[in-house]
Amino acid sequence: MSHSSEISRRRTFAIISHPDAGKTTLTEKLLLFGGAIQTAGAVKSNKITKTAASDFMEIERQRGISVATSVMVFEYNGKQVNLLDTPGHKDFAEDTYRTLTAVDSVILVIDSVKGVEAQTKRLMEVCRMRDTPVIVFINKMDLEGQDPFDLLDELEEKLNIKVQPLSWPISKGYSFKGVYKLYDKELHLFESLKTKISDEVVSISDLSDPTLDQLVGEYAQQLREDVDLIENVYEPFSVQEYLEGKLAPVFFGSAMNNFGVKELLDKFVEIAPEPQSRQSSTREVLPDENKFSGFIFKIHANIDPRHRDRIAFLRVCSGRFERNKFYKHVRLEKEFKYPNPATFLAQAKSTIDEAYPGDVIGLYDTGNFKIGDTLTEGENMMFKGIPSFSPEIFKELVNRDPMKTKQLDKGIRQLTEEGVAQLFLQEPGSRKIVGTVGELQFEVIRYRLENEYGAKCEFEPKSYYKACWITTDTPSKLEEFKRIKGTNMVKDKEDNDVFLAPSKFILEMEQQNFPELTFHFTSEL
Ligand code: G4P
Numbered sequence: 001m002s003h004s005s006e007i008s009r010r011r012t013f014a015i016i017s018h019p020d021a022g023k024t025t026l027t028e029k030l031l032l033f034g035g036a037i038q039t040a041g042a043v044k045s046n047k048i049t050k051t052a053a054s055d056f057m058e059i060e061r062q063r064g065i066s067v068a069t070s071v072m073v074f075e076y077n078g079k080q081v082n083l084l085d086t087p088g089h090k091d092f093a094e095d096t097y098r099t100l101t102a103v104d105s106v107i108l109v110i111d112s113v114k115g116v117e118a119q120t121k122r123l124m125e126v127c128r129m130r131d132t133p134v135i136v137f138i139n140k141m142d143l144e145g146q147d148p149f150d151l152l153d154e155l156e157e158k159l160n161i162k163v164q165p166l167s168w169p170i171s172k173g174y175s176f177k178g179v180y181k182l183y184d185k186e187l188h189l190f191e192s193l194k195t196k197i198s199d200e201v202v203s204i205s206d207l208s209d210p211t212l213d214q215l216v217g218e219y220a221q222q223l224r225e226d227v228d229l230i231e232n233v234y235e236p237f238s239v240q241e242y243l244e245g246k247l248a249p250v251f252f253g254s255a256m257n258n259f260g261v262k263e264l265l266d267k268f269v270e271i272a273p274e275p276q277s278r279q280s281s282t283r284e285v286l287p288d289e290n291k292f293s294g295f296i297f298k299i300h301a302n303i304d305p306r307h308r309d310r311i312a313f314l315r316v317c318s319g320r321f322e323r324n325k326f327y328k329h330v331r332l333e334k335e336f337k338y339p340n341p342a343t344f345l346a347q348a349k350s351t352i353d354e355a356y357p358g359d360v361i362g363l364y365d366t367g368n369f370k371i372g373d374t375l376t377e378g379e380n381m382m383f384k385g386i387p388s389f390s391p392e393i394f395k396e397l398v399n400r401d402p403m404k405t406k407q408l409d410k411g412i413r414q415l416t417e418e419g420v421a422q423l424f425l426q427e428p429g430s431r432k433i434v435g436t437v438g439e440l441q442f443e444v445i446r447y448r449l450e451n452e453y454g455a456k457c458e459f460e461p462k463s464y465y466k467a468c469w470i471t472t473d474t475p476s477k478l479e480e481f482k483r484i485k486g487t488n489m490v491k492d493k494e495d496n497d498v499f500l501a502p503s504k505f506i507l508e509m510e511q512q513n514f515p516e517l518t519f520h521f522t523s524e525l
Contacts, residue, residue, distance in 0.1 A: 003288060003290075003320065003356070004288055006356040006357075007274060007275050007287045007288060007356060007357050007358065008274045009078065009079050009080050009274075010079070010080050010082060010274060010275050010356065010357070010358035010359065011079050011080070011081050011082065011104070011105070011268070011269055011272045011273075011274065011358070012082040012084065012102070012103050012104050012105075012275060012315075012358040012359075012360070013081075013082070013083060013084070013103050013104060013105045013106055013107060013268075013272060014083070014084045014085070014086050014096075014099055014100060014103045014106050014107075015027055015083070015086070015106070015107045015108075015109060016086055016096065016100075016106050016107075016108055016109070016120075016123045016127075017108065017109035017110070017111075017119070017120065017123075018111070018114070018117035018118065018119040018120045019090060019119065020111065021109045021110060021111040021114070021117070021120075021139060021140075022109050022111065022139040022140060022255045022256070023086075023109050025139075025255040025256050026107070026109055026137060026139065026255040026261065027072070027083065027085070028255075029255050029258050029261045030074075030081075030083065030261065030265055031072060031074060031083075032258075033076065033261065033262060033265050034074030034075065034076045034081060034265075035074060035075070036072060036073070036074035070084065070085050070298070070300065070313060070360075070362070071083070071084055071085070071313070071343070071360045071362075072084075072085065073343065076265060076269055077266070077269050077270075079269045080358075081269065082358060082359060082360060084099050084102060084103055084360060085099075086099050086100075090119055090437070090438060091436070091437060091438020091439065091440040091441060092437075092438070092440075092441075093119065093122065093123075093437050093438075094388075094389070094419060094437055095298065095419065096123065097123075097126050097389070098297050098298055098371060098385065098419060099297060099298060100123075100126050100127060100130075100132065101130075101295075101297050101315075101385045102295075102297040102298075102313070102315040102360060103132065104132075104133075104272070104273045104274070104275055104276050104358065105132060105133040105134070105135070105272045105273055106127055106132055106133075106134050106135075107134075107135050107136075107137055107264070107268065108120065108123070108124065108127075108134050108135070108136045108137070108248070109136075109137050109139050109255070110136060110137070110138045110139065110151070110155070111139060111140050111145075112138050112139060112140045112141055112143060112145025112146060112151065112172065112252075113140060113143050113144070113145045113146065115146055115150075115151060115154050116154050116155060116158040116159060120158075120159070121158055121159065124159045124160075124161070127245070128160070128161070128245070130245075131244060131245030131246075132245055133242050133243050133244075133245050133248075133272065133273055134161065134245070134248040135242075135248065135249050135250075135251070135264070135267070135268060135272070136155060136163060136248050136249070136250040136251070137250075137251050137252075137253060137255075137260070137264055138151055138169075138250060138251070138252045138253070139253065139254060139255050140254060140255075140256070141169050141172050141176050141179075141252050141253055141254050141259070141260070142172075142173065142176050142190075142254040142256070142257055142259075143172070143173055144172065144173035144174070145172055145173070148165070148168070148169055148172075148226075148252065149226075149229075152165065152250065155248070155250070159248075161245075161246070161247070161248050162241070162246060162247045162248070163247070163248045163249075163250050164234050164237055164247055164248070164249055164250065165182060165230060165234075165249075165250045165251075165252070166181070166182055166183050166237060166249045166250065166251055166263075166267060167179040167180065167181050167182060167188075167250075167251045167252055167253075167260060167263055168180045168182055168223070168226055168227060168230065168252065169252040170187075170190075170216050170219050170222075170223050171216075171219045171222070175219070176190050176254075177189065177190055177215075177216045177217075177219050178190040178216070178259075179251075179252050179253065179259075179260055179263065180223055180227065181263055182227065182230065183237065183267075185203070185204060185205070185206075186202065186203050186204070187202045187203075187204055187212070187215065187216075188202075188259075188260070188263065189202065189215060189216075190254075190257070190259055191257075191259075202215065207223065207224050207227055208224075212224075237249060239271050242271060243271075243273055249267070249271075251263055251264045251267070274287075274358070275287045275317075275356075275357040275358030278295075278317045278383055278384075279383070279384050280293075280374070280381040280382060280383050280384065281381050281382045281383075281384065282380070282381045283381065285317050285318050285381075285383070286318060287317065287318050287357035287358070288318070288357075289318040289319055290319055291318065291319045291376070291377040291378075291379070292316070292318065292319035292320055292321050292322075292327065292375070292376070292377050293316075293317045293318045293319060293374065293375065293376045293377070293379070293381075293383075294314045294315055294316045294317050294318075294321065294374070294375050295314065295315060295317065295372065295373065295374045295375070295382075295383035295385070296312045296313065296314050296363075296369050296370070296371060296372065296373045296374075296375075297313060297314075297315055297371065297372075297385065298312075298313040298371070298419070299311070299312045299313070299365070299369060299370070299371060299417070299418040299419065300312075300313070300418075301418060301448065301452070309364055309365070309366060310364075310365045310366075310367070310369075310418065311342070311362040311363070311364060311365065312362070312363045312364075312365040312369040312373075313360055313361070313362055313363075314360065314361050314362075314363055314375065315358075315359075315360050316355050316356060316357050316358065316359045316360075316361070317357055317383065318357055319357075319377070320354055320355070320356060321341070321354060321355040321356075321359070321361065322353065322354050323338065323339065323340075323341055323351070323352065323353045323354065324337050324338070324339055325337060327375040327376065327377060328375065328376050328377065328378050328379075329368060329369075329373065329374075329375060330373070330374045330375070330376060330379075330380055330381065330382055331370075331373055331374070331382070332368060336368065336375075338363050338364070340364055341355070341361045341362065341363055342361060342362035342363075342364075343355070343359070343361055343362075367414060369417075370417035370418075371385070371417065371418070371419045372385045387522040387523040388422055388492070388522065388523040389437075389521070389522050389523075390435075390466045390467040390468065390521050390522070391421070391422050391435025391436050391437060391467060392435075392436070392437050392438075393435065393436050393437070393438070393439060393442075393461075394433055394434070394435050394461075394462040394463075394464040394467075394500065395433070395434055395442060395459035395460060395461050395462055396426075396431055396432065396433055396434075396459065396460045396462055397412060397432040397433075397434050397445075397457050397458075397459060398457060398458045398459070398460055399455070399456075399457060400456035400457055400458050401455060401456040404453075404454055404455040404456065407449075407453040407454050407455040408449060408453065408455035408456075408457060410453060411448070411449045411452065411453030411455050412432060412434070412445070412449065413493075415445055415448060415449070416434075416493060417493075420436075420441055420444060420445060420448075421434050421435060421436045421441050421442075421445060422434070422435040422436070422467070422492065422493075423435075423492070423493055424467065424490035424491065424492055424498055424500070425490055425491045426487055426490045427487070427490075433462060433464075433490060433500070434459070435467055442459050445457075446458075446459070462500075463502065464488075464500040464501065464502060465501045465502060465503050465504055465506075465507065466500075466501050466504075466507065466521065467498050467499070467500055467501075468498065468499045468501060468507065468519040468520060468521060469492070469496055469497070469498055469519075469520040469521075469522070469523050470497045470498065470499050470517050470518065470519060470520070471497075471517070471518050471520065472516055472517045472518065473516070474516040474517075477514060477516040477517060478497065478517060481499075481510075481514055481517060482497070485499060488500050488501070488502065492523065494523075496523065499519065507519070
């Protein structure tokens with residue numbers, strides 16, 4: 001197959017949702033349709049279910065299991081679908097943001113009862129930063145959820161994107177009858193089938209067809225009125241607007257009951273973008289270029305303490321990746337080859353010989369990679385990623401075993417390079433302030449420092465409100481600010497100046513007092 005047909009048949013995406021909306025269930029049903037798994041229940045294990053902070057070993061075990069489901073590859077309607085997993089736990093939201101740099105589109109799952117939730121909003125903001133095309137799946141239609149029109153309004157309002165239904169639910173909850181496919185005028189009738197694939201589809205030429213009344217009884221009239229309204233409100237669906245990230249098509253269904261999933265998948269492979277170009281530090285890189293390039297967006301530690309090996313996940317951006325060929329690690333200015341690049345087929349991992357744009361491969365690593373690293377065939381460029389966001393919880397890392405200072409330094413550096421947390425250095429004394437989005441990471445860090453690096457630490461809570469990256473055109477003002485702020489001014493791992501604001505009030509005051517300084521809430525300066 002030619003290089004361009006290899007590219008055009010790939011669809012690389014992620015499913016995102018607020019925890020419990022049904023991401024895992026939908027993933028599993030997509031894999032069932034794709035023939036990648038045969039029974040339901042097979043991917044449940046990737047979900048971090050325990051939330052108690054003391055249960056970090058269990059969390060690590062579960063995170064370990066999720067390596068196998070990091071990338072799920074299956075064939076559907078002649079397309080190769082690469083589904084990248086994102087952690088379900090909110091404390092690992094940063095992992096999800098980074099995964100979003102490696103996809104070309106996303107499916108957003110919404111719980112029809114709960115509507116748009118906190119995590120949904122944050123994830124969508126990240127998608128909007130890169131205009132990533134989004135398809136929405138409103139799940140749990142078998143429950144007494146909100147009115148579908150209200151849900152659409154809520155999506156537009158809270159997610160700040162235009163939406164357009166492509167299927168429409170016929171009632172909901174106990175009386176849920178099915179969905180009407182607005183784009184090809186077919187009825188798909190609901191049957192509660194948890195393990196089988198339901199495919200009873202009835203074509204109706206016109207909504208006035210009396211078959212509709214026979215099939216859905218009293219709900220036929222409501223459907224007619226709803227569809228009438230929809231057809232008056234919406235223009236014909238524009239794939240172009242979807243591809244530009246301006247319009248999100250919406251599907252309704254019930255992942256648990258395998259319902260509405262096929263419509264979603266059929267439309268997804270039809271309209272979702274093929275591998276897209278990517279911006280690097282020097283230029284835009286197109287997938288069909290001859291030379292290989294790619295970047296690391298996720299690093300997963302091996303949970304076996306006897307091996308310090310990690311798996312670095314690389315997204316191929318251009319050309320063709322080949323096993324055992326030397327590639328340039330741009331940051332280290334060194335050439336490396338990879339004898340065992342791994343690909344992932346549902347739950348099995350196997351070695352591959354080549355990979356194409358859109359593919360994600362796992363490279364075994366002994367500590368050479370950090371997130372954002374770029375591999376090329378010699379060109380000096382770095383792919384641009386997603387910036388770091390201000391952490392929400394800050395703690396000072398205190399060494400509890402002075403004999404193991406080196407191990408502690410190395411460990412915390414490697415763990416932050418993996419993206420487990422953000423590290424800020426505070427003078428005097430190079431104190432280490434660790435910032436995370438959730439308490440769980442502190443447990444993970446403490447456990448891993450002890451088990452993998454033999455270092456002992458404690459964390460002392462710090463009551464900072466936010467980390468703000470600071471830039472200015474007036475260096476003297478920045479120097480003055482740094483003098484005044486003293487230990488509240490720290491450096492991130494790229495040596496950028498960061499202000500740890502003690503409170504919202506002080507932050508706002510300083511923004512007024514120092515108009516020459518720009519306070520950024522992400523590390524993208
Ligand atoms: P997540 O990955 O987004 O966190 O969600 P997950 O798929 O694990 O689903 C969360 C809960 O919602 C699960 O129930 C799941 O069975 C249920 N669920 C998913 N899709 C539907 C649906 O279409 N209808 C209904 N009624 N429920 C749905 P659980 O009790 O937490 O887990 P389990 O015991 O069912 O596995």
